[in-house]
Structures are given as C-alpha cells and as structure tokens.
Amino acid sequence: MPSSKPRRSPKPQERQRDPERTRQLILDAAEAEFAAHGFRGARTAAIAARAGVNQQLISYYFDGKDGLYQAMSQRWQELRRNLVPPGTPLPEQLRRYALQALDNPDAVRLFAWGGLEYAGPDSDPDRGPRAEQLGSSVEELRAMQADGRLPAELDPACLLVMLMGAAMAPTSLPHVIAGVCDADPRSPEFLKHYAEQVALLVQLLQQGGG
Incomplete structure (x- = not known):
C-alpha cells in the first residue's frame, strides 16, 4: 500500500x-x-x-x-522481454530461464521468496503484473497445443507451473540436487548442464504432442 x-x-x-x-x-x-x-x-x-x-x-x-x-x-x-523475445522456441526459453540461476541469481531467489511468503492475494504485492505476464505464457502454450505441438491431455496452466518449477529447481531445491545429482547446485558447470537438460525435456515433450 x-x-x-x-x-x-x-x-x-x-x-x-x-x-x-x-x-x-x-x-x-x-x-x-x-x-x-x-x-x-x-x-x-x-x-x-x-x-x-x-x-x-x-x-x-x-x-x-x-x-x-x-x-x-x-x-x-x-528483462524477460529481452531474455525471451517473441518467437523464441519453448525449449530455448526454458534453457535461458534455468540459466538465470547463474546469470541473475538474486532475481530467482527473490521470485522464490515470493512463494515462501505467500499468504493469499492480499499479501502479494506483485500479483497483478505477474498474472498478466504469465497469462500470456499460458496462451502461448495453449496455441502450441492447438497446433499439435504439445500433448492435448496437458492443462496449459499446470504445465506452465511445472516448467517454472523445473527451471527454478537449482534455487528452490539445491539440497535435493546436491544429494541426487552429487553436484554443486550453484556451480556453472552443473547449471549449464541442467539448463540443457530442461530444454531437452521440453523438446521431448513437444515430440510427444505430434
């Protein structure tokens, strides 16, 4: 206020x-x-x-x-408009978002804090702008689905949340990564590898939609 x-x-x-x-x-x-x-x-x-x-x-x-x-x-x-301008393929979008843990870690941590502190709409100072921004991403996924580039069974809104969670995992789940992947979740080597893996996952998902 x-x-x-x-x-x-x-x-x-x-x-x-x-x-x-x-x-x-x-x-x-x-x-x-x-x-x-x-x-x-x-x-x-x-x-x-x-x-x-x-x-x-x-x-x-x-x-x-x-x-x-x-x-x-x-x-x-x-920053987002410059990071993923219109026409950027979905796998590349996710690769770039995942790399933000390396290139812009404070911004990713800030976004994660927003979720940890969330106690309802009234506690969310960024609700309106974020809803508008992410709404356009949902529409993009829905259009891809209509074109047969994503499986029809998927809920585009839920898919967006899952992809965002995957891209943010090095920030939100570093302890899991350290144990499961036996890697430093903040090292440039791991973050670049992880970003490529997230992009590959989206590529395989798109192949399943055809």
Whole structure:
C-alpha cells in the first residue's frame, strides 16, 4: 500500500546526482536485500546502506518499500522481454530461464521468496503484473497445443507451473540436487548442464504432442 507520508525533497547535493543512476543503485540494492531476506524481512535502511544513499531517497523516488518492489517487478518484465523475445522456441526459453540461476541469481531467489511468503492475494504485492505476464505464457502454450505441438491431455496452466518449477529447481531445491545429482547446485558447470537438460525435456515433450 502506498505510503501516506509526503515525499521529502532531496537535499541540494542529492539533486546534483544523476537521478537515473541513483534509481538504479537503489534497485540493485533492493534486489540483493529482498533476495536475502524476502519482502517482509527486507528493511529500507539496509537497502539504502547497500546503495550508499540517504534512506529518504527511497520514499522520494519509489514512494516506499511497496513502490520499490513494484519498480523491481517492472524491471524484471523488461528483462524477460529481452531474455525471451517473441518467437523464441519453448525449449530455448526454458534453457535461458534455468540459466538465470547463474546469470541473475538474486532475481530467482527473490521470485522464490515470493512463494515462501505467500499468504493469499492480499499479501502479494506483485500479483497483478505477474498474472498478466504469465497469462500470456499460458496462451502461448495453449496455441502450441492447438497446433499439435504439445500433448492435448496437458492443462496449459499446470504445465506452465511445472516448467517454472523445473527451471527454478537449482534455487528452490539445491539440497535435493546436491544429494541426487552429487553436484554443486550453484556451480556453472552443473547449471549449464541442467539448463540443457530442461530444454531437452521440453523438446521431448513437444515430440510427444505430434
């Protein structure tokens, strides 16, 4: 919920900074803090300290913690559009998502925290944007199914959840991977191998739809 407190104008020395650079410093710090402690556990004072800025700038630029989280969500949507532009084959999409555990681990941990902290729609500050984003992915799977590229028996919505879970497993199930695969779940070698395996799984799934 947006803060009811009026925004504080930055001090003269703060106004001289590059506003966009300051925003990015805060967003980078917030991603690290939220990834480490979740939305509930993160503190704006800690975010400001990581960014090396005055804590009041978080309210000035983002209207508080909730607004900062929404801005991070928008940044992730932009990253997603660049990561998997329209027309990217489904196996390649999953390979790239799985590699985010290597290339952008804080973002994956942040997404996992969202699930761990979930206590209903009212506790989910990112519900609307995420539902819209994932809804388009479900429609993409449904279209593939209609074209015979996925088995007709599958529920596209459930399939999307399963594929997301598979892509996030190195972050959400590292202890299982360490025991079952006898590998370091955070090593580049394993993560690249795992991403290829997830892509292969989707390829085989698509072959079963024909």
